[in-house]
Amino acid sequence: MRQPSSSAPPPAESLDAVQAALGAEHAAIWVYGLVSAFLPEQFEAPVGEGTTAHRARRDTTERLLADAGQTPRPPEPAYVAPQPVTDQASALAVLVVAESDTAVAWRAVLERTDDKALRTSALEALTGAAVRATRWRRAAGETPAARAFPGQPA
Amino acid sequence: MNVARRDVLRGLALLPVAGGLAVGTVACTEEPEPPPPPDPLADLAASARADADAATAIVSAVPALAAVAGEVAAARDEHATALRAEVDRERPPVSSSTPPSSAPPADPPADEAAARELLAGSLDAAHQQAADLVAGLPAYRAGLVGSVAAGCASLRVVLG
Structure with missing residues (x-):
């Protein structure tokens, strides 16, 4: 029996939550790819930033799962946006949904692990998603733009 | 015999x-039983309450920041209430007395830049204070405190 050299792998409940968070990252990457056609040039930089952040999180999450002996969940073959994306407003709205879903998934990881490193990385992911969701709500002219408890299931 | x-x-x-x-x-x-160590969430609750009070004072003192400060005040008030409820749930207060009230906030700066700086500084500090606790908390508290940290970072975006 092979023991990992550093620490024990996170327990099954944590790994399920991490798989769900990976699923949210895949969905967010799909959304960022979808919206760029509907957003003017001024949004190019923040869309690129969000895409990079979600890809990086996806990659580290896949590595974490593989190291724990799990098969990382692949992206779904197809996604459906909750509302049709046809213009700037609907594009901003679906970005908010993607970031909010990601925040919920990572907060769930926080509550299902005692592993300090995983907690730290889940908090980073939750905070990043919350900050981007706030920026997209601001861009859409929504007030209040921030949520008091990002990631708290509604 | x-x-x-x-x-x-x-x-x-x-x-x-x-x-x-x-x-x-x-x-x-x-020795009399030593009192349990203070609940780390009590400090977070106190900071949130102080921030909410300071932001509320800025709402009326600095009209240019009223909307933003109002959003900060509302969110930090929610943080204070939720954190206090968790502290009291885990260790119900022995008497019905309310927790010691924090010192009354200093007069808010009337200058917009100074008021903005004050809000930004307290949000950054609150974000750090909550984030530093997350790794060491029991799992059932990590979600709440993580959301408080992420909420402070989000409010910082609103502040610009």
């Missing part, structure tokens, strides 16, 4: 008394 047995009996009879004395002695010299 008789004498010896009587001594034995007396010896046995004395035992409980001696035991009682020993127990009594221990009870008298025992």
Whole structure:
């Protein structure tokens, strides 16, 4: 029996939550790819930033799962946006949904692990998603733009 | 033999008394139970309350920041309430007395830049204070405190 050299792998409940968070990252990457056609040039930089952040999180999450002996969940073959994306407003709205879903998934990881490193990385992911969701709500002219408890299931 | 047995009996009879004395002695010299360490969430709740009060004062003192400060005040008020509820749930207050109120906030700066800086500084500090706790908390509290940290970072975006 092979023991990992550093620490024990996170327990099954944590790994399920991490798989769900990976699923949210895949969905967010799909959304960022979808919206760029509907957003003017001024949004190019923040869309690129969000895409990079979600890809990086996806990659580290896949590595974490593989190291724990799990098969990382692949992206779904197809996604459906909750509302049709046809213009700037609907594009901003679906970005908010993607970031909010990601925040919920990572907060769930926080509550299902005692592993300090995983907690730290889940908090980073939750905070990043919350900050981007706030920026997209601001861009859409929504007030209040921030949520008091990002990631708290509604 | 008789004498010896009587001594034995007396010896046995004395035992409980001696035991009682020993127990009594221990009870008298025992230190009172040390109070439990302070709940780390109590500090977060106090910061949130102080931030909410300071932001509320800015709403009326700096009209240019009223909307933003109002959003900060509302969110930090929610943080204070939720954190306090968690502190009280885990360790119900012994009396009905309210927790010691924090010092009244200093007069808010009337200058917009100074007020903005004050809000930004307190949000950054609150974000750090919550984030530093997350790794070490029991799992059932990590979600709440993580959301408070992420909420402070989000409010910072609103502040610009």
